[in-house]
Amino acid sequence: MRGTEAPMVEEEGARVSRGEPRGGLVVALRATLKRDLILLLRRRSELMNPLVFFALVITLFPIGISPDPVLLATIAPGLLWVAALLAALLSLDSLFRGDFEDGSLEQLLLSPQPLPALVLAKVAVHWLMTGLPLALMAPVLGLMLSLPAGSYGVLALSLAVGTASLSLIGAIGAALTVGLSRGGVLLSLLVLPLYIPVLIFGAGAVKATIMGDGVTAHLAILGALLAVALMLAPWAIAASLRISING
Amino acid sequence: MTLRLQARNLACERDDRWLFEGLDLDIHAGEIVRIEGPNGSGKTTLLKILSGQLSDYQGELFWNSLPMERARTDFLSSLLYLGHAPGVKSALTPLENLAWYQAMTGDPDSESARMAALEGVGLGGFEDLPTGQLSAGQQRRVALARLTLTPRLLWVLDEPFTAIDRQGVLALEAQLQSHARAGGCVLVTTHHELRSLELRRIHLGQGGDDARH
Numbered sequence: 001m002r003g004t005e006a007p008m009v010e011e012e013g014a015r016v017s018r019g020e021p022r023g024g025l026v027v028a029l030r031a032t033l034k035r036d037l038i039l040l041l042r043r044r045s046e047l048m049n050p051l052v053f054f055a056l057v058i059t060l061f062p063i064g065i066s067p068d069p070v071l072l073a074t075i076a077p078g079l080l081w082v083a084a085l086l087a088a089l090l091s092l093d094s095l096f097r098g099d100f101e102d103g104s105l106e107q108l109l110l111s112p113q114p115l116p117a118l119v120l121a122k123v124a125v126h127w128l129m130t131g132l133p134l135a136l137m138a139p140v141l142g143l144m145l146s147l148p149a150g151s152y153g154v155l156a157l158s159l160a161v162g163t164a165s166l167s168l169i170g171a172i173g174a175a176l177t178v179g180l181s182r183g184g185v186l187l188s189l190l191v192l193p194l195y196i197p198v199l200i201f202g203a204g205a206v207k208a209t210i211m212g213d214g215v216t217a218h219l220a221i222l223g224a225l226l227a228v229a230l231m232l233a234p235w236a237i238a239a240s241l242r243i244s245i246n247g
Numbered sequence: 248m249t250l251r252l253q254a255r256n257l258a259c260e261r262d263d264r265w266l267f268e269g270l271d272l273d274i275h276a277g278e279i280v281r282i283e284g285p286n287g288s289g290k291t292t293l294l295k296i297l298s299g300q301l302s303d304y305q306g307e308l309f310w311n312s313l314p315m316e317r318a319r320t321d322f323l324s325s326l327l328y329l330g331h332a333p334g335v336k337s338a339l340t341p342l343e344n345l346a347w348y349q350a351m352t353g354d355p356d357s358e359s360a361r362m363a364a365l366e367g368v369g370l371g372g373f374e375d376l377p378t379g380q381l382s383a384g385q386q387r388r389v390a391l392a393r394l395t396l397t398p399r400l401l402w403v404l405d406e407p408f409t410a411i412d413r414q415g416v417l418a419l420e421a422q423l424q425s426h427a428r429a430g431g432c433v434l435v436t437t438h439h440e441l442r443s444l445e446l447r448r449i450h451l452g453q454g455g456d457d458a459r460h
Contacts, residue, residue, distance in 0.1 A: 027350045028350050028351050028353065031346065031347050031351065032347070032350075038339065039338055039339065042338045042339075101332070102335065103330050103332025103334035104336065106328065106330050107348070107351070110298065110328050111323065111352075112320055112323040112324040112352075113351065113353075245301075246301055246302055246303055
Protein backbone atom coordinates (compact mmCIF):
# COMPACT_ATOMS: atom_id res chain seq x y z
CA MET A 1 0.00 0.00 0.00
CA ARG A 2 2.71 2.42 0.98
CA GLY A 3 4.46 1.91 -2.32
CA THR A 4 1.41 3.05 -4.23
CA GLU A 5 0.71 5.97 -1.97
CA ALA A 6 4.08 7.63 -2.24
CA PRO A 7 3.97 8.54 -5.97
CA MET A 8 0.49 10.00 -5.53
CA VAL A 9 1.72 12.38 -2.88
CA GLU A 10 4.61 13.39 -5.07
CA GLU A 11 2.30 13.98 -7.99
CA GLU A 12 0.10 16.19 -5.87
CA GLY A 13 3.10 18.21 -4.79
CA ALA A 14 4.12 18.72 -8.39
CA ARG A 15 0.61 19.79 -9.30
CA VAL A 16 0.57 22.33 -6.52
CA SER A 17 3.86 23.86 -7.62
CA ARG A 18 2.73 23.95 -11.25
CA GLY A 19 -0.52 25.57 -10.28
CA GLU A 20 1.22 28.29 -8.28
CA PRO A 21 0.81 31.26 -10.63
CA ARG A 22 -2.89 30.56 -10.97
CA GLY A 23 -3.23 30.38 -7.20
CA GLY A 24 -1.47 33.74 -7.03
CA LEU A 25 -4.00 35.20 -9.44
CA VAL A 26 -6.93 33.95 -7.37
CA VAL A 27 -5.42 35.51 -4.25
CA ALA A 28 -4.83 38.80 -6.07
CA LEU A 29 -8.35 38.83 -7.50
CA ARG A 30 -9.92 38.12 -4.14
CA ALA A 31 -7.85 40.85 -2.50
CA THR A 32 -8.78 43.38 -5.20
CA LEU A 33 -12.48 42.54 -4.87
CA LYS A 34 -12.28 42.82 -1.11
CA ARG A 35 -10.36 46.09 -1.18
CA ASP A 36 -12.74 47.78 -3.63
CA LEU A 37 -15.80 46.57 -1.74
CA ILE A 38 -14.45 47.93 1.55
CA LEU A 39 -13.55 51.23 -0.13
CA LEU A 40 -17.04 51.68 -1.57
CA LEU A 41 -18.74 50.65 1.65
CA ARG A 42 -16.72 53.28 3.51
CA ARG A 43 -17.81 55.99 1.06
CA ARG A 44 -21.55 55.47 1.27
CA SER A 45 -22.41 58.78 -0.40
CA GLU A 46 -20.74 57.67 -3.60
CA LEU A 47 -22.68 54.45 -3.38
CA MET A 48 -26.00 56.21 -2.85
CA ASN A 49 -25.58 58.86 -5.59
CA PRO A 50 -26.71 56.76 -8.58
CA LEU A 51 -29.62 55.29 -6.61
CA VAL A 52 -30.81 58.71 -5.47
CA PHE A 53 -30.48 60.05 -9.02
CA PHE A 54 -32.49 57.11 -10.37
CA ALA A 55 -35.25 57.58 -7.78
CA LEU A 56 -35.42 61.37 -8.29
CA VAL A 57 -35.70 61.18 -12.08
CA ILE A 58 -38.41 58.53 -11.95
CA THR A 59 -40.38 60.39 -9.26
CA LEU A 60 -40.36 63.60 -11.27
CA PHE A 61 -41.86 62.09 -14.42
CA PRO A 62 -45.42 61.46 -13.19
CA ILE A 63 -45.41 64.99 -11.79
CA GLY A 64 -44.02 66.53 -14.95
CA ILE A 65 -46.01 64.61 -17.58
CA SER A 66 -49.29 63.36 -16.21
CA PRO A 67 -50.46 61.00 -13.50
CA ASP A 68 -52.49 59.06 -16.10
CA PRO A 69 -51.65 55.37 -15.42
CA VAL A 70 -52.23 54.27 -19.04
CA LEU A 71 -49.82 56.86 -20.44
CA LEU A 72 -47.24 56.20 -17.73
CA ALA A 73 -47.40 52.44 -18.26
CA THR A 74 -46.58 52.87 -21.96
CA ILE A 75 -43.51 54.99 -21.36
CA ALA A 76 -42.40 53.26 -18.15
CA PRO A 77 -40.05 50.62 -19.68
CA GLY A 78 -38.11 53.22 -21.67
CA LEU A 79 -38.04 55.71 -18.81
CA LEU A 80 -36.81 53.21 -16.27
CA TRP A 81 -34.12 51.98 -18.61
CA VAL A 82 -32.91 55.44 -19.66
CA ALA A 83 -32.79 56.64 -16.05
CA ALA A 84 -30.91 53.53 -14.90
CA LEU A 85 -28.46 53.87 -17.80
CA LEU A 86 -27.72 57.50 -16.95
CA ALA A 87 -27.37 56.65 -13.26
CA ALA A 88 -24.82 53.96 -14.13
CA LEU A 89 -23.02 56.37 -16.45
CA LEU A 90 -22.75 59.00 -13.73
CA SER A 91 -20.98 56.61 -11.39
CA LEU A 92 -18.39 55.52 -13.97
CA ASP A 93 -16.08 58.50 -13.79
CA SER A 94 -14.88 57.53 -10.33
CA LEU A 95 -14.12 53.92 -11.31
CA PHE A 96 -10.38 54.42 -11.83
CA ARG A 97 -9.97 58.06 -10.78
CA GLY A 98 -9.29 57.41 -7.10
CA ASP A 99 -6.68 54.81 -7.97
CA PHE A 100 -5.11 57.12 -10.53
CA GLU A 101 -4.82 60.00 -8.09
CA ASP A 102 -3.30 58.11 -5.18
CA GLY A 103 -0.89 56.05 -7.26
CA SER A 104 -2.56 52.66 -6.77
CA LEU A 105 -3.22 52.46 -10.51
CA GLU A 106 0.53 52.46 -11.25
CA GLN A 107 0.89 49.64 -8.75
CA LEU A 108 -2.00 47.73 -10.34
CA LEU A 109 -0.32 48.04 -13.75
CA LEU A 110 3.02 46.92 -12.33
CA SER A 111 1.57 43.80 -10.76
CA PRO A 112 2.90 40.57 -12.28
CA GLN A 113 -0.70 39.32 -12.46
CA PRO A 114 -2.57 39.71 -15.77
CA LEU A 115 -4.11 43.17 -15.87
CA PRO A 116 -7.34 42.20 -17.73
CA ALA A 117 -8.27 39.85 -14.87
CA LEU A 118 -7.58 42.50 -12.25
CA VAL A 119 -9.65 45.17 -13.99
CA LEU A 120 -12.44 42.64 -14.40
CA ALA A 121 -12.50 42.37 -10.60
CA LYS A 122 -12.79 46.15 -10.31
CA VAL A 123 -15.63 46.24 -12.85
CA ALA A 124 -17.38 43.40 -11.03
CA VAL A 125 -17.36 45.47 -7.83
CA HIS A 126 -18.72 48.46 -9.75
CA TRP A 127 -21.61 46.37 -11.08
CA LEU A 128 -22.27 44.80 -7.69
CA MET A 129 -22.48 48.23 -6.05
CA THR A 130 -24.26 50.16 -8.85
CA GLY A 131 -25.92 47.97 -11.48
CA LEU A 132 -27.33 45.35 -9.16
CA PRO A 133 -28.85 47.83 -6.65
CA LEU A 134 -30.36 49.76 -9.58
CA ALA A 135 -31.89 46.55 -10.91
CA LEU A 136 -33.30 45.66 -7.50
CA MET A 137 -34.69 49.14 -7.00
CA ALA A 138 -36.32 49.39 -10.44
CA PRO A 139 -39.47 47.35 -9.63
CA VAL A 140 -40.29 49.72 -6.76
CA LEU A 141 -40.00 52.70 -9.08
CA GLY A 142 -41.94 50.74 -11.72
CA LEU A 143 -44.81 50.63 -9.26
CA MET A 144 -44.74 54.42 -9.19
CA LEU A 145 -45.06 54.50 -12.99
CA SER A 146 -47.92 51.93 -12.81
CA LEU A 147 -45.94 49.37 -14.72
CA PRO A 148 -48.11 46.24 -15.20
CA ALA A 149 -47.56 43.77 -12.40
CA GLY A 150 -46.27 40.85 -14.47
CA SER A 151 -43.25 42.68 -15.83
CA TYR A 152 -41.33 43.40 -12.61
CA GLY A 153 -39.27 40.25 -12.82
CA VAL A 154 -38.23 40.87 -16.40
CA LEU A 155 -37.44 44.52 -15.60
CA ALA A 156 -35.10 43.57 -12.78
CA LEU A 157 -33.51 40.72 -14.76
CA SER A 158 -32.98 42.80 -17.91
CA LEU A 159 -31.45 45.60 -15.85
CA ALA A 160 -29.19 43.21 -13.93
CA VAL A 161 -27.83 41.67 -17.15
CA GLY A 162 -27.83 44.97 -19.04
CA THR A 163 -26.03 47.02 -16.39
CA ALA A 164 -23.26 44.41 -16.32
CA SER A 165 -22.63 45.17 -20.00
CA LEU A 166 -22.91 48.89 -19.26
CA SER A 167 -20.27 48.63 -16.50
CA LEU A 168 -17.92 46.70 -18.78
CA ILE A 169 -18.30 49.03 -21.76
CA GLY A 170 -18.26 52.13 -19.58
CA ALA A 171 -15.06 51.03 -17.90
CA ILE A 172 -13.28 51.26 -21.26
CA GLY A 173 -14.30 54.92 -21.47
CA ALA A 174 -13.41 55.49 -17.83
CA ALA A 175 -9.97 53.98 -18.44
CA LEU A 176 -9.40 56.16 -21.50
CA THR A 177 -10.39 59.38 -19.72
CA VAL A 178 -8.80 58.71 -16.32
CA GLY A 179 -5.80 60.91 -17.09
CA LEU A 180 -7.95 63.90 -18.03
CA SER A 181 -8.90 66.32 -15.29
CA ARG A 182 -12.43 66.81 -16.64
CA GLY A 183 -13.11 63.59 -18.47
CA GLY A 184 -16.77 63.28 -17.47
CA VAL A 185 -18.34 64.79 -20.60
CA LEU A 186 -15.91 63.07 -22.93
CA LEU A 187 -16.60 59.79 -21.17
CA SER A 188 -20.34 60.15 -21.80
CA LEU A 189 -19.77 60.99 -25.47
CA LEU A 190 -17.44 58.03 -25.93
CA VAL A 191 -19.61 55.52 -24.21
CA LEU A 192 -23.21 56.50 -25.03
CA PRO A 193 -23.21 55.23 -28.64
CA LEU A 194 -22.07 51.84 -27.39
CA TYR A 195 -24.86 51.82 -24.79
CA ILE A 196 -27.61 52.11 -27.39
CA PRO A 197 -27.92 48.39 -28.28
CA VAL A 198 -28.15 47.49 -24.60
CA LEU A 199 -30.85 50.14 -24.10
CA ILE A 200 -32.88 48.98 -27.12
CA PHE A 201 -32.95 45.32 -26.13
CA GLY A 202 -33.28 46.03 -22.41
CA ALA A 203 -36.28 48.31 -22.76
CA GLY A 204 -37.55 46.01 -25.53
CA ALA A 205 -37.60 43.06 -23.15
CA VAL A 206 -39.81 44.91 -20.67
CA LYS A 207 -42.11 46.19 -23.45
CA ALA A 208 -42.43 42.68 -24.87
CA THR A 209 -43.56 41.37 -21.47
CA ILE A 210 -46.22 44.06 -21.21
CA MET A 211 -47.44 43.30 -24.75
CA GLY A 212 -47.48 39.61 -23.94
CA ASP A 213 -44.89 38.75 -26.61
CA GLY A 214 -42.05 36.34 -26.07
CA VAL A 215 -39.32 37.86 -23.96
CA THR A 216 -36.64 35.23 -24.44
CA ALA A 217 -35.28 36.71 -27.67
CA HIS A 218 -34.60 40.08 -26.05
CA LEU A 219 -33.04 38.54 -22.97
CA ALA A 220 -30.94 36.21 -25.13
CA ILE A 221 -29.55 39.18 -27.07
CA LEU A 222 -28.84 41.01 -23.80
CA GLY A 223 -27.01 37.91 -22.62
CA ALA A 224 -25.08 37.72 -25.88
CA LEU A 225 -24.08 41.38 -25.56
CA LEU A 226 -22.84 40.66 -22.04
CA ALA A 227 -20.88 37.64 -23.26
CA VAL A 228 -19.17 39.69 -25.96
CA ALA A 229 -18.47 42.52 -23.49
CA LEU A 230 -17.03 40.01 -21.00
CA MET A 231 -14.73 38.59 -23.64
CA LEU A 232 -13.44 41.82 -25.15
CA ALA A 233 -13.84 44.60 -22.59
CA PRO A 234 -11.20 43.44 -20.04
CA TRP A 235 -8.49 43.59 -22.72
CA ALA A 236 -9.74 46.93 -24.00
CA ILE A 237 -9.82 48.34 -20.45
CA ALA A 238 -6.30 47.10 -19.75
CA ALA A 239 -4.98 48.61 -22.99
CA SER A 240 -6.78 51.90 -22.31
CA LEU A 241 -5.28 52.10 -18.83
CA ARG A 242 -1.79 51.62 -20.26
CA ILE A 243 -2.44 54.41 -22.76
CA SER A 244 -3.74 56.73 -20.04
CA ILE A 245 -0.76 56.08 -17.78
CA ASN A 246 1.55 56.95 -20.68
CA GLY A 247 0.00 60.40 -21.08
CA MET B 248 19.82 35.32 -8.02
CA THR B 249 21.55 37.69 -10.38
CA LEU B 250 20.13 40.85 -11.69
CA ARG B 251 21.08 43.09 -14.54
CA LEU B 252 19.13 45.99 -15.97
CA GLN B 253 20.51 47.51 -19.13
CA ALA B 254 19.39 50.41 -21.24
CA ARG B 255 20.88 51.13 -24.62
CA ASN B 256 20.70 54.47 -26.37
CA LEU B 257 17.72 55.59 -24.35
CA ALA B 258 16.08 58.85 -25.42
CA CYS B 259 12.89 60.54 -24.40
CA GLU B 260 11.24 63.65 -25.76
CA ARG B 261 8.63 65.70 -23.97
CA ASP B 262 7.00 68.81 -25.45
CA ASP B 263 9.58 69.14 -28.25
CA ARG B 264 12.45 68.95 -25.75
CA TRP B 265 14.83 66.05 -25.28
CA LEU B 266 14.84 65.08 -21.62
CA PHE B 267 17.77 62.80 -22.30
CA GLU B 268 19.38 61.35 -25.37
CA GLY B 269 21.77 58.47 -25.97
CA LEU B 270 21.63 57.32 -22.37
CA ASP B 271 23.39 53.99 -21.76
CA LEU B 272 22.95 52.26 -18.44
CA ASP B 273 24.18 48.99 -17.04
CA ILE B 274 22.95 48.31 -13.56
CA HIS B 275 24.02 45.25 -11.60
CA ALA B 276 23.13 43.57 -8.36
CA GLY B 277 24.55 45.25 -5.27
CA GLU B 278 24.38 48.76 -6.65
CA ILE B 279 22.61 51.84 -5.39
CA VAL B 280 22.08 54.15 -8.32
CA ARG B 281 21.02 57.68 -7.68
CA ILE B 282 19.50 59.64 -10.52
CA GLU B 283 20.26 63.30 -10.14
CA GLY B 284 19.26 66.44 -11.89
CA PRO B 285 17.36 69.67 -11.43
CA ASN B 286 13.56 69.77 -11.30
CA GLY B 287 12.04 68.88 -14.63
CA SER B 288 15.15 67.12 -15.91
CA GLY B 289 13.29 63.84 -16.40
CA LYS B 290 14.21 61.85 -13.31
CA THR B 291 10.70 60.54 -12.76
CA THR B 292 10.27 59.87 -16.47
CA LEU B 293 13.49 57.86 -16.53
CA LEU B 294 12.39 55.83 -13.51
CA LYS B 295 9.02 55.18 -15.13
CA ILE B 296 10.70 54.04 -18.33
CA LEU B 297 13.11 51.80 -16.43
CA SER B 298 10.23 50.29 -14.45
CA GLY B 299 8.36 49.49 -17.63
CA GLN B 300 5.48 51.95 -17.23
CA LEU B 301 6.05 54.20 -20.20
CA SER B 302 6.33 53.10 -23.77
CA ASP B 303 6.88 56.36 -25.65
CA TYR B 304 10.67 56.36 -25.57
CA GLN B 305 13.44 55.41 -27.97
CA GLY B 306 16.12 52.86 -27.25
CA GLU B 307 16.15 49.38 -25.81
CA LEU B 308 15.79 47.91 -22.36
CA PHE B 309 17.15 44.55 -21.26
CA TRP B 310 16.42 42.58 -18.13
CA ASN B 311 18.98 39.87 -17.38
CA SER B 312 20.15 40.21 -21.02
CA LEU B 313 16.66 39.52 -22.41
CA PRO B 314 14.70 42.23 -24.22
CA MET B 315 12.20 43.77 -21.82
CA GLU B 316 9.13 42.73 -23.84
CA ARG B 317 10.05 39.08 -23.43
CA ALA B 318 11.19 39.29 -19.83
CA ARG B 319 8.30 41.46 -18.65
CA THR B 320 6.60 39.00 -16.29
CA ASP B 321 9.90 37.98 -14.74
CA PHE B 322 10.91 41.64 -14.46
CA LEU B 323 7.64 42.68 -12.83
CA SER B 324 7.90 39.92 -10.27
CA SER B 325 11.33 41.22 -9.20
CA LEU B 326 10.32 44.88 -9.14
CA LEU B 327 9.13 47.05 -6.31
CA TYR B 328 8.22 50.54 -7.48
CA LEU B 329 7.33 53.41 -5.17
CA GLY B 330 6.17 56.44 -7.07
CA HIS B 331 5.55 60.08 -6.24
CA ALA B 332 2.07 59.19 -5.04
CA PRO B 333 2.46 56.61 -2.29
CA GLY B 334 -0.25 54.30 -3.64
CA VAL B 335 -1.95 54.16 -0.28
CA LYS B 336 -5.72 54.36 0.08
CA SER B 337 -6.72 56.94 2.68
CA ALA B 338 -10.00 55.19 3.51
CA LEU B 339 -8.23 51.93 4.34
CA THR B 340 -6.17 51.20 7.42
CA PRO B 341 -2.43 50.60 7.02
CA LEU B 342 -3.02 46.88 7.59
CA GLU B 343 -5.66 46.72 4.85
CA ASN B 344 -3.44 48.67 2.47
CA LEU B 345 -0.58 46.26 3.02
CA ALA B 346 -2.90 43.25 2.74
CA TRP B 347 -3.69 44.25 -0.85
CA TYR B 348 -0.02 44.66 -1.74
CA GLN B 349 0.82 41.34 -0.10
CA ALA B 350 -1.89 39.58 -2.10
CA MET B 351 -0.87 41.25 -5.37
CA THR B 352 2.60 39.78 -5.09
CA GLY B 353 1.17 36.32 -4.53
CA ASP B 354 2.69 36.00 -1.06
CA PRO B 355 0.70 34.02 1.48
CA ASP B 356 -1.64 36.13 3.56
CA SER B 357 0.07 36.79 6.88
CA GLU B 358 -1.09 39.40 9.34
CA SER B 359 1.97 38.93 11.53
CA ALA B 360 4.24 39.81 8.59
CA ARG B 361 2.18 42.93 7.95
CA MET B 362 2.33 43.91 11.60
CA ALA B 363 6.09 43.35 11.67
CA ALA B 364 6.53 45.51 8.56
CA LEU B 365 4.47 48.30 10.14
CA GLU B 366 6.45 48.04 13.40
CA GLY B 367 9.59 48.28 11.28
CA VAL B 368 8.58 51.68 9.90
CA GLY B 369 7.49 52.93 13.30
CA LEU B 370 3.75 52.62 12.79
CA GLY B 371 3.05 50.15 15.57
CA GLY B 372 -0.20 51.23 17.23
CA PHE B 373 -1.46 53.03 14.12
CA GLU B 374 -2.34 49.87 12.19
CA ASP B 375 -6.11 50.15 12.63
CA LEU B 376 -6.58 53.87 11.97
CA PRO B 377 -7.73 55.04 8.54
CA THR B 378 -4.56 56.02 6.70
CA GLY B 379 -6.14 59.37 5.80
CA GLN B 380 -5.97 60.38 9.46
CA LEU B 381 -2.21 59.83 9.60
CA SER B 382 0.34 62.52 8.78
CA ALA B 383 1.94 62.78 5.34
CA GLY B 384 5.15 61.22 6.64
CA GLN B 385 3.26 58.36 8.24
CA GLN B 386 1.36 57.72 5.01
CA ARG B 387 4.68 57.58 3.17
CA ARG B 388 5.90 55.12 5.81
CA VAL B 389 2.94 52.83 5.08
CA ALA B 390 4.18 52.67 1.49
CA LEU B 391 7.76 52.14 2.67
CA ALA B 392 6.62 49.19 4.79
CA ARG B 393 6.26 47.31 1.49
CA LEU B 394 10.06 47.21 1.25
CA THR B 395 10.20 44.74 4.12
CA LEU B 396 6.80 43.13 3.51
CA THR B 397 7.33 42.00 -0.07
CA PRO B 398 10.99 41.25 -0.73
CA ARG B 399 11.98 42.11 -4.29
CA LEU B 400 15.39 42.39 -5.89
CA LEU B 401 15.01 45.67 -7.73
CA TRP B 402 13.75 48.71 -5.87
CA VAL B 403 12.78 51.73 -7.93
CA LEU B 404 12.10 54.57 -5.53
CA ASP B 405 10.97 57.99 -6.68
CA GLU B 406 11.63 60.55 -3.93
CA PRO B 407 11.17 58.02 -1.11
CA PHE B 408 12.38 60.50 1.53
CA THR B 409 9.56 63.00 0.96
CA ALA B 410 7.96 63.99 4.28
CA ILE B 411 10.11 61.49 6.23
CA ASP B 412 11.73 62.76 9.43
CA ARG B 413 15.49 62.71 10.07
CA GLN B 414 15.54 59.42 11.94
CA GLY B 415 13.37 57.85 9.28
CA VAL B 416 15.79 59.03 6.61
CA LEU B 417 18.71 57.40 8.44
CA ALA B 418 16.78 54.15 8.87
CA LEU B 419 15.81 54.12 5.20
CA GLU B 420 19.41 54.82 4.14
CA ALA B 421 20.54 51.86 6.21
CA GLN B 422 17.82 49.74 4.66
CA LEU B 423 18.92 50.68 1.13
CA GLN B 424 22.52 49.85 2.02
CA SER B 425 21.68 46.45 3.47
CA HIS B 426 19.46 45.65 0.49
CA ALA B 427 22.35 46.39 -1.87
CA ARG B 428 24.75 44.34 0.27
CA ALA B 429 22.35 41.41 0.17
CA GLY B 430 22.50 41.38 -3.62
CA GLY B 431 19.58 43.64 -4.38
CA CYS B 432 19.64 46.80 -6.41
CA VAL B 433 18.21 50.25 -5.76
CA LEU B 434 17.37 53.00 -8.23
CA VAL B 435 16.52 56.17 -6.40
CA THR B 436 15.85 59.83 -6.98
CA THR B 437 16.11 62.22 -4.09
CA HIS B 438 17.31 65.69 -3.19
CA HIS B 439 18.69 64.40 0.12
CA GLU B 440 22.44 64.12 0.54
CA LEU B 441 22.68 60.38 1.29
CA ARG B 442 26.24 60.86 2.59
CA SER B 443 26.53 57.48 4.24
CA LEU B 444 25.83 55.45 1.10
CA GLU B 445 28.12 54.14 -1.60
CA LEU B 446 26.35 55.51 -4.61
CA ARG B 447 26.63 55.48 -8.33
CA ARG B 448 25.29 58.70 -9.77
CA ILE B 449 23.57 59.30 -13.04
CA HIS B 450 23.23 62.94 -13.83
CA LEU B 451 20.40 64.17 -15.96
CA GLY B 452 20.18 67.69 -17.22
CA GLN B 453 21.46 69.41 -20.34
CA GLY B 454 22.85 66.63 -22.48
CA GLY B 455 21.90 63.98 -19.96
CA ASP B 456 25.11 61.98 -20.06
CA ASP B 457 25.79 59.02 -17.86
CA ALA B 458 28.40 60.61 -15.63
CA ARG B 459 30.03 58.20 -13.21
CA HIS B 460 31.84 59.12 -10.01
